[in-house]
Amino acid sequence: MIKKIYLIGNPNVGKSVVFSRLTGVQVISSNYPGTTVEIAKGYLSLDNRKVEVVDLPGTYSLDPTSGAEEVAVSLLKELPKEEIAVINIIDSTNLERNLLLTLQLMEQGYPVVVCMNMCDDAGHRGVHIDFAKLERLLKIPVISTCALTGMGIKLLTERIKEAASVPGEEITHQKRWLEIGKIIEQVQRLEHRHHTFREIMEDASVRPVSGMLLAGAIIYAAFKIVRFIGEGIITHITDPVFFNLYQPVLEKLSSYWEVKGFWFHLLIGDLIGGKIDFKQSLGVLTTAPYIEFGMVLPYVVSFYFILSLLEDIGYLPRLAVLLDNLLHRLGLHGYAVIPVLLGFGCNVPGILSTRVLESKRERFIASTIISIGVPCVPLQAMIFGLLGKFGGFYVSGVYLVLFSLVIILGIILNRTLTGYSPEFLLEIPPYRFPPLFMLWKKLYFRIKGFLLEAMPVVLLGVCFINILLYFNLFDFVTAIFAPIIQGLFGLPKEAVVALVIGFLRKDVAVGMLMPLGLTAKQLFIGATLLAISFPCIASFVVLAKELGIKGLIKSTLIMIGISIIVGALLNFLILR
């Protein structure tokens, strides 16, 4: 009887999409190897029984050469072979490479069903496979699927029970490749055709000159489009809703309020010139929703739209190839570009995905760099919202400071940390154009995740701040840190509150700077310090999980040290 079903296959063959189809559990999938960093589990009903389905990280063979592969192999051994079924997912466009794992699974006696995924894409690329013949040769069920559209999934569920174990003699990989060559000759026919536009672009994006030009154009366009969509949502949707619909309601509410005491202070906040000001009132019903929905959410939507698009097309691994050189100097390799880009959305998934890097040293460098030099979308949106009115000079200034910090810090860490950073070895996926509904699904999933994570913290955070402010409880903290903040960084002592709140959420913290009436220089220093000092509490928890307590302390000390140095340098030297 089958107690557990495992999905196993090479990296980036669509395991997670098949998993979502089988279990209904939504997991993020992208067109690059290593998207699955946390083992996803779900349930499938088989003969009216609920059977657990486990989505394993991608692996090329059963003799693991990396951390993720080790996890996959050890999970397979949890239960006796009679109690499991293994669905071996294969990328039909690249049958040859995928069969190595299939043969090895069979030799070791696992009950296997082969799922030939992406078979529509194989057709487009002129790869024709005789599935019936493959089934006869392997002597195990072979089902062709297209998980994106759901084609073949029903048949796959029906045939899981037929998973057959045909143990054979274990041979060497060399012999396996010979064996595979013979199978391929019998079942696969390649149609000869001219290079398509897609193939020409695939090629051009990894060649030195055309690749760099394309990368520059794509990054520039991505940045412009993110701003265009973000600003569009603000001017055409969120601002009208806040100012034309929401504000009149709140004004009415506040005018009925007779004694403007504690609750008024908590919910509405301070009236600016007798009116509610969404940016300065600091109430749970005023500034809190405006920061999240009116300033941050529009950019979260536009950023994740563009990132998801680039991910699904399969551009990111190509960017990794082009940036390998630079990242090498920082003790990383090209693939670190994936966690860094995810970190621009939110540091939490960025730090989590440092698991695609092999060594502990690389993971430490990447996590530290992300926490210090990679501002998340909420923080960036606030920086744009706040500093934008002083001109692009200040906004790009913040990015310039952060970028230089990443480079300097990376070089120093690379020179001083012991351990090794392994070489780059990565399979580059073909470009794929996923259907739009997949993109929407992913976008919806990410935005929902953002709101669920951010809203409670923002509301409770603003509540908490208001209570502390109302009873003057911040005075003590302010008094301790005021000398540093005023003396070293040139900020008013009220900014202490904002910097402390930065530990809760960065967007709210920048929001705290809004009512202080700071000069451009002070705002610049404040925003930069918020970016590089302590990560917010969510990132902090993930850092602790990924680096361990010792690594976390080391990373935190680096952050505090750098904040003090950079804050003072900016104040005394650069922006005099």
Added chain:
Amino acid sequence: MKKISLVQIKANNKVRVLEILGGSNLESKLLSMGVYKGKPLIKLSHIGLRGPVVIKSGRSILALGHGVAEKIIVEQE
């Protein structure tokens, strides 16, 4: 016919793998990805200044760090 490393070959050349230097870990990793002794490859591109090398092996495109590419000795046909 001459033996040289993947780094020294010019882009767009067809080669055949002669041997893989370096640890058995690298060798087994490449082996499981389909790069082994006797396998024909095409070098697609090489990012300058000690950058990575991109090869085509069967239907897969692989990016190899400079250090890895140096260890793959090939013969040009």
